[in-house]
Amino acid sequence: MKGSNKVLTKKDITRLGFLSSFLQASFNYERMQAGGFTAAQLPFLKKIYKDDKKGLSEAMTDNLEFINTHPNFVGFLMGLLLSLEESHEDRGIIKGLKVALFGPLAGIGDAIFWFTILPIVAGISSSFAMQGNALGPILFFTVYLTIFLLRIVWTHLGYNLGTKAIDIIKTNSQMISKAASILGITVIGGLIASYVHINVLSTIAINADHAVSLQKDFFDKIFPNILPLGYTLLMFYLLKKKKVSPVVLIFMTFILAILLSFIGIL
């Protein structure tokens, strides 16, 4: 049956890649991305179902169910699902696949885009920007424009692979997530050392002529960046084990900084 009734062209799939960016257009807590997820596919569902109002209505209703996946990879999922819609697979199968895949895709997407690429690109491009070099934002934009355009590639991939995509995701998603986490964690280690600044002003007077600067003579020589590392790990501990909200920690950081500035330690 498959292949005999193709109605979507390559151009359609490219357009789907662009339209997939409307995923979060009506984001809300009840259904998350369902509204945008459905709307982005509508031009193509209409093309598949033509005058079949009932079929179109059923497809729309299914797609309006809760979904929360990754904006960069959703084109892959849409392409895959539309290839099934096109060959008029059973509705239950289409729906089941959607539910099975959106979570893993969100997992890989978050691991790669938010937790790996963003810290790296932000760290490198900010180091330029902070010196007043416009290369920073230009580099940042170039990377993210490329990532955006890749959405079209993922969409074609999803459409062309069809059901074959499922095995690939299931076997690779954990390994890819793990590799991305390793890269991300390494970079975060570097970010902590480079971009968290705590500089102790206090000195310890040894005698009338000599004073030891805690920062220059002690921390910097024995264990550079130990305070940034310590504070970041404290944040991590409070977030993970004590479930403190990040907003509280931001306030805490400010109060602490102002207090220590007032006493003259920092």
Add this chain to the structure above:
Amino acid sequence: MHSVTLTQGLLLALLAIIVGVDFWLEALFLFRPIIVGTLSGLILGDLQTGLIAGGLTELAFAGLTPAGGTQPPNPILAGLMTTVIAFTTGTDPKTAIGLALPFSFLMQYIILFYYSSFSFFMAKADKYAEEADTKSLVKLNILTTSIVAITYGIVVFLCVFVAQDLMKALVAAMPAWLAHGFEIAGGILPAVGFGMLLKVMMKAQYVPYLMVGFFVASFIPFSNLLPVAVIGAALAIYEYFNSKDKLLKGESAIVKGDDYSEGI
């Protein structure tokens, strides 16, 4: 001390509308502070301040991401207001980050309010689906996005143009230790973001990689993080092929218990 003119205020509002929609959809990442700060600087005629403020705020916000449908303190208002405050009051951008935070929280809570209230539109969406009314469903999505866009425009115009004198008076009244405190906090703030990143990613087995990244950056003098990223990539590729080998040999031990519910 500078002032924001009406034209600049309107241009900043327009910028906020464009990057606001970009953040809502998470499309081109124009909403990140490094881009917002730079463009705000351009509008104000002070590119240098925009670049520095954008770069600083970007780092402070690197870990505060909307991954998994949570809403972080708003990166747009943070980047934009840090630049505007540094420009109008002449304070150090590091101090300005702290002063911009209340605006960032304000916008965060407005977006959270929309996340809740847009749930009411879903009943309408179901009705459109039942009637196979594709046009109305598209219109609904355009409506929600437009509401968000207009809100960004209004909030930013009020913050940068209407409230600027108040802001200047506030900054002028700040004693030196308070301004210095804000500056210190700006330097420590990235720790919260990095803590957030560790919260979602960190597992005991990854401790060695954190150590490698930290020590490499501490002891190898280099102006940016590229060497650390390359070492991280090498370790990641090594581990990927290692896992693949084990998987092919049928030893699924590494994969076991590594599901999405606990981190990633």
